Ligand SMILES: CC(=O)CC(=O)SCCNC(=O)CCNC(=O)[C@H](O)C(C)(C)COP(=O)(O)OP(=O)(O)OC[C@H]1O[C@@H](n2cnc3c(N)ncnc32)[C@H](O)[C@@H]1OP(=O)(O)O
């Protein structure tokens with residue numbers, strides 16, 4: 001199978017890596033060579049670590065050899081499946097899918113790794129709503145078991161079955177839901193992270209204490225502020241905005257502190273500073 005990935009950021013790189021580990025021929029596109037080079041470096045490190053820990057039998061170089069890096073969208077023409085993982089912004093994703101729908105062969109399936117943007121809207125933009133679906137991997141992709149499969153209004157049974165089987169071939173556990181704001185994962189996760197940020201703003205406790213309470217008290221692997229930094233505060237804000245607008249309830253209002261930190265360029269791990277410094 002020829003597997004396309006758009007975006008070589010933390011999610012796109014992880015998806016490409018796991019697809020290549022599963023034996024697929026993978027092609028990754030990003031807007032600039034610099035981002036592709038950075039993405040390739042992250043994949044190389046991850047493969048080396050998995051190999052060293054005995055969690056990857058294949059030689060890392062063989063896996064990497066199955067991935068082609070490009071800046072050209074036209075290279076997706078003969079892909080059987082293309083998964084998009086660019087910035088969490090509906091206008092940017094719509095424009096991309098309008099273009100991609102004209103490039104990929106008619107039988108090709110298009111998927112979005114979006115955290116929250118309506119799959120049905122992106123499907124309409126692509127011009128092939130029956131062959132469009134949400135394929136939502138979790139971060140870090142090489143370590144997390146879940147793929148949330150989101151069916152849009154017109155997603156066909158064949159498309160859902162193909163994507164479910166592909167996720168299984170990638171060693172993941174696919175679980176299906178319908179297209180509502182934030183799906184299941186982020187409708188439940190993100191209000192908790194937002195509430196933790198609200199606790200910082202109101203001075204309920206210091207970040208370390210908030211994270212410690214949730215880690216030690218609830219057995220969460222990461223505290224909510226560490227996790228928000230890990231996901232990216234810009235992505236967290238975009239998700240809260242989709243929940244707020246899409247569900248129309250003020251309980252989803254993004255924390256003003258979250259908004260202010262994004263305005264200040266504090267995006268978490270990827271910018272070097274969020275609730276913690278990296
Ligand atoms: C926003 C959305 O739309 C959806 C989302 O994705 S929400 C985010 C979902 N993800 C989570 O909630 C993650 C929560 N965190 C965790 O589950 C865990 O902290 C974790 C799985 C990330 C790490 O688990 P851990 O128990 O701390 O460590 P462990 O399982 O022992 O292994 C971690 C090892 O993997 C390595 N590792 C981390 N990322 C890696 C990667 N991408 N590739 C390879 N190795 C990696 C680490 O370097 C570490 O190696 P060392 O032991 O040598 O230091």
Ligand SMILES: NC(=O)C1=CN([C@@H]2O[C@H](COP(=O)(O)OP(=O)(O)OC[C@H]3O[C@@H](n4cnc5c(N)ncnc54)[C@H](OP(=O)(O)O)[C@@H]3O)[C@@H](O)[C@H]2O)C=CC1
Nearest residue numbers: 007008009010011030031035085086087088114115139231
């Ligand atoms: N972070 C997370 O924990 C999770 C994120 N997601 C979703 O995955 C998607 C990507 O997130 P993430 O990987 O964290 O983001 P990153 O910011 O790490 O990566 C996004 C990548 O896409 C590139 N990009 C932006 N616009 C375009 C475009 N028009 N065409 C091609 N490439 C483009 C970016 O380049 P540039 O640097 O120039 O912007 C960047 O390299 C989002 O929809 C997000 O909601 C899903 C699950 C978990």
